[in-house]
Amino acid sequence: xxxxxxxxxxxxxxxxxxxxxxxxxxxxxxxxxxxxxxxxxxxxxxxxxxxxxxxxxxxxxxxxxxxxxxxxxxxxxxxxxxxxxxxxxxxxxxxxxxxxxxxxxxxxxxxxxxxxxxxxxxxxxxxxxxxxxxxxxxxxxxxxxxxxxxxxxxxxxxxxxxxxxxxxxxxxxxxxxxxxxxxxxxxxxxxxxxxxxxxxxxxxxxxxxxxxxxxxxxxxxxxxxxxxxxxxxxxxxxxxxxxxxxxxxxxxxxxxxxxxxxxxxxxxxxxxxxx
Amino acid sequence: xxxxxxxxxxxxxxxxxxxxxxxxxxxxxxxxxxxxxxxxxxxxxxxxxxxxxxxxxxxxxxxxxxxxxxxxxxxxxxxxxxxxxxxxxxxxxxxxxxxxxxxxxxxxxxxxxxxxxxxxxxxxxxxxxxxxxxxxxxxxxxxxxxxxxxxxxxxxxxxxxxxxxxxxxxxxxxxxxxxxxxxxxxxxxxxxxxxxxxxxxxxxxxxxxxxxxxxxxxxxxxxxxxxxxxxxxxxxxxxxxxxxxxxxxxxxxxxxxxxxxxxxxxxxxxxxxxxxxxxxxxxxxxxxxxxxxxxxxxxxxxxxxxxxxxxxxxxxxxxxxxxxxxxxxxxxxxxxxxxxxxxxxxxxxxxxxxxxxxxxxxxxxxxxxxxxxxxxxxxxxxxxxxxxxxxxxxxxxxxxxxxxxxxxxxxxxxxxxxxxxxxxxxxxxxxxx
Amino acid sequence: xxxxxxxxxxxxxxxxxxxxxxxxxxxxxxxxxxxxxxxxxxxxxxxxxxxxxxxxxxxxxxxxxxxxxxxxxxxxxxxxxxxxxxxxxxxxxxxxxxxxxxxxxxxxxxxxxxxxxxxxxxxxxxxxxxxxxxxxxxxxxxxxxxxxxxxxxxxxxxxxxxxxxxxxxxxxxxxxxxxxxxxxxxxxxxxxxxx
Numbered sequence: 001x002x003x004x005x006x007x008x009x010x011x012x013x014x015x016x017x018x019x020x021x022x023x024x025x026x027x028x029x030x031x032x033x034x035x036x037x038x039x040x041x042x043x044x045x046x047x048x049x050x051x052x053x054x055x056x057x058x059x060x061x062x063x064x065x066x067x068x069x070x071x072x073x074x075x076x077x078x079x080x081x082x083x084x085x086x087x088x089x090x091x092x093x094x095x096x097x098x099x100x101x102x103x104x105x106x107x108x109x110x111x112x113x114x115x116x117x118x119x120x121x122x123x124x125x126x127x128x129x130x131x132x133x134x135x136x137x138x139x140x141x142x143x144x145x146x147x148x149x150x151x152x153x154x155x156x157x158x159x160x161x162x163x164x165x166x167x168x169x170x171x172x173x174x175x176x177x178x179x180x181x182x183x184x185x186x187x188x189x190x191x192x193x194x195x196x197x198x199x200x201x202x203x204x205x206x207x208x209x210x211x212x213x214x215x216x217x218x219x220x221x222x223x224x225x226x227x228x229x230x231x232x233x234x235x236x237x238x239x240x241x242x243x244x245x246x247x248x249x250x251x252x253x254x255x256x257x258x259x260x261x262x263x264x265x266x267x268x269x270x271x272x273x274x275x
Numbered sequence: 276x277x278x279x280x281x282x283x284x285x286x287x288x289x290x291x292x293x294x295x296x297x298x299x300x301x302x303x304x305x306x307x308x309x310x311x312x313x314x315x316x317x318x319x320x321x322x323x324x325x326x327x328x329x330x331x332x333x334x335x336x337x338x339x340x341x342x343x344x345x346x347x348x349x350x351x352x353x354x355x356x357x358x359x360x361x362x363x364x365x366x367x368x369x370x371x372x373x374x375x376x377x378x379x380x381x382x383x384x385x386x387x388x389x390x391x392x393x394x395x396x397x398x399x400x401x402x403x404x405x406x407x408x409x410x411x412x413x414x415x416x417x418x419x420x421x422x423x424x425x426x427x428x429x430x431x432x433x434x435x436x437x438x439x440x441x442x443x444x445x446x447x448x449x450x451x452x453x454x455x456x457x458x459x460x461x462x463x464x465x466x467x468x469x470x471x472x473x474x475x476x477x478x479x480x481x482x483x484x485x486x487x488x489x490x491x492x493x494x495x496x497x498x499x500x501x502x503x504x505x506x507x508x509x510x511x512x513x514x515x516x517x518x519x520x521x522x523x524x525x526x527x528x529x530x531x532x533x534x535x536x537x538x539x540x541x542x543x544x545x546x547x548x549x550x551x552x553x554x555x556x557x558x559x560x561x562x563x564x565x566x567x568x569x570x571x572x573x574x575x576x577x578x579x580x581x582x583x584x585x586x587x588x589x590x591x592x593x594x595x596x597x598x599x600x601x602x603x604x605x606x607x608x609x610x611x612x613x614x615x616x617x618x619x620x621x622x623x624x625x626x627x628x629x630x631x632x633x634x635x636x637x638x639x640x641x642x643x644x645x646x647x648x649x650x651x652x653x654x655x656x657x658x659x660x661x662x663x664x665x666x667x668x669x670x671x672x673x674x675x676x677x678x679x680x681x682x683x684x685x686x687x688x689x690x691x692x693x694x695x696x697x698x699x700x701x702x703x704x705x706x707x708x
Numbered sequence: 709x710x711x712x713x714x715x716x717x718x719x720x721x722x723x724x725x726x727x728x729x730x731x732x733x734x735x736x737x738x739x740x741x742x743x744x745x746x747x748x749x750x751x752x753x754x755x756x757x758x759x760x761x762x763x764x765x766x767x768x769x770x771x772x773x774x775x776x777x778x779x780x781x782x783x784x785x786x787x788x789x790x791x792x793x794x795x796x797x798x799x800x801x802x803x804x805x806x807x808x809x810x811x812x813x814x815x816x817x818x819x820x821x822x823x824x825x826x827x828x829x830x831x832x833x834x835x836x837x838x839x840x841x842x843x844x845x846x847x848x849x850x851x852x853x854x855x856x857x858x859x860x861x862x863x864x865x866x867x868x869x870x871x872x873x874x875x876x877x878x879x880x881x882x883x884x885x886x887x888x889x890x891x892x893x894x895x896x897x898x899x900x901x902x903x
Contacts, residue, residue, distance in 0.1 A: 039538050067356045071754045113754035136550075139356070143541060144549035155539070159546050238549070241359070241366040248367065249537020256530045259734055262727040263523040269720055270515050274314055339742055343749075361750040364741035522731075 029147025029163040048079035051233025064118035067139035071112040077243035133203025167195040169227035281305025311510035313498035319389040321524030336372040346470035351426035370540040380566035394606030401598040403490040420469040427548030501606025509690035568632030572659035602678025631659035757903030779835035789861035793875035794819035839883035842867035
């Protein structure tokens, strides 16, 4: 039974997988599992806190995340830093504010209500500093980049956004392992990454290396661990109300189930005398 | 509304006073509570009520979302994210509205196919059917403009492609698209007017729904036998029988809806729409929402620009002529053995058209591995062309001919007879002479 | 009616009532998010406090800042204004309560109770007339301190003619209450946080 079902799903997924375009030669993301999958899944607070650290110390040097504010870091359903931690984190940044009485912009320490500061003032500046490539805003990256395709596949496994991020972060081919053919093809300043959605040459140098950050909870910071944590963090920034959504949904389904059963009984009774 | 005299008797002095000035309770009693309804309606008939509820949900969630949304190209995308992140329950309201559109279309397609199967468009219900087709057309326009509002990549490029359809019109095409855009491309004026129209059209829809129900109450419900109501025995009052049946069906449908909203809210949308619109970069693959896919396939099936546009609009407009294209006097597909086969073929054809519309035209429909030009292979475009041809064949050839060639099964003498025969097969009636 | 029929009727009635009740609860629960969405959202709540440096505000000067969408008057009062305010007998006041969010509700509207931390030179209050919400004009009205041709302190609301004294207390006109004093605290000698 299960074999048949799997086969049917696989076949359907295969047939339907051409609906959405997968860039030529793009590899399907590695299907690692996360704590927040499935209707009862929720985020792992420690993982999100570690992920934030990776984002802050590595990603945020080039990538903006302008939908997020520091205050979000302490809200329920996220990394749930304490209010004091968030205040301290925010105060660690200088934020432009103003104009003041004399009409000048000024810098002040960040507040929890401030958005995450962007590393570049605009897209042009960002491209200029990154060899023409534009590091996208990461707020919604796991909702806008599918890791795999297929009508049925995505219905069951989701779009695989976090897995896509994980796969890109861990999927670089080191330059010295490139085949001769690829080496000839390699554009200046690009790196080979078969998981990258926009062709397999990516402008971002491999961002993670073992020990790049030091986790406060003592978790060893291997590339794999950091990629898992930061992709989980990005899943949260893309859908910060996920836990609330699932919890509400669970109650709504139970409620509607009870109401439907009652209505079914009423319907039976009312219709009993119709011939 | 006309036809049915009501038994409404005002019970209190105030009710009497009010009744003499506005006989609305009289109408409620006659048109809602006591309205004589065939007693054999199956669950496919509950989709009318489900659609009314969906329209209401879309209007209420939409009005509420408009309190937080900003229709400006610089702020639209961020204001939607603001709704998702900051507004109290905003994520739920937005997911209800976005998935509500899909649910609305699921229900409307079931409602339409039910009408087609049971011949609900045939005399005397032609006007009822045509109002329905008009409602469907306006629904499509409303949903399209709503999809533009979040100002994601697919919003923008969908808007650009669909508005460009009008440029196919000879002589006036370019002026019309410029007029629609309020500029030389989809831009802020376009977004702003789409927001205004997206807010307006649902109320137009509500008005048309009232006309639709009015027309329904003039001629009365069709029913699964397709046999007209002959005596009071064939009917039961709408309330409580159909109020509870509809209520049950509505709640079951809401469960289906809630499952999407709470557990897979983005599945029916496009991932790329979470990337803000960029007028300089077209996404690799533009696809409309699933409910437009069959029509998108028809559009792409014709290699000529104007031809494709005509075929696409024609495929919807042809529904207006359906009451006269179907020449059979028998309404219900239950008594038309050959029509029944063709009906299901038509449904399957529409579904395949949907898949054909979802793929890049030159990709292969059947197998990835078939991407070998020497071998026989089925591209999305080819499948779309075959199915488009069949779509029109169904309406223009099959339906007119079937009515003339097919021998229907004997019809039951009345609705009551059919109901009795089903609940008690041993005493099945020989149809009256 | 036999007992069996009776029991049957009861069971049926119970079912109908239970279904109706569950349905009604459902509608009420579903209505809440649609109402609650109008309450201030998370980004509005996050901006609930502002910090102001008082050092640049010279004696006799007044600045207006925006807090929660409303003007807040911050006035560095002259000694004459403070004196004028403290001389007023409580019985002469139209509204005898301090209306100071930093004090208990019942405290009287003495000059001292209209400020925080005894720093009487700085009067911080909402620039919202308690009549119908207009912004009163400063250095105006019958209750300002007059020195030659200039008036110091005192507020006059142009909409309906309410007059406030040098401590922002209502003295004349239709407004029912003294100008409200928002919650604020001194972070340092010259720095306050409102909210």
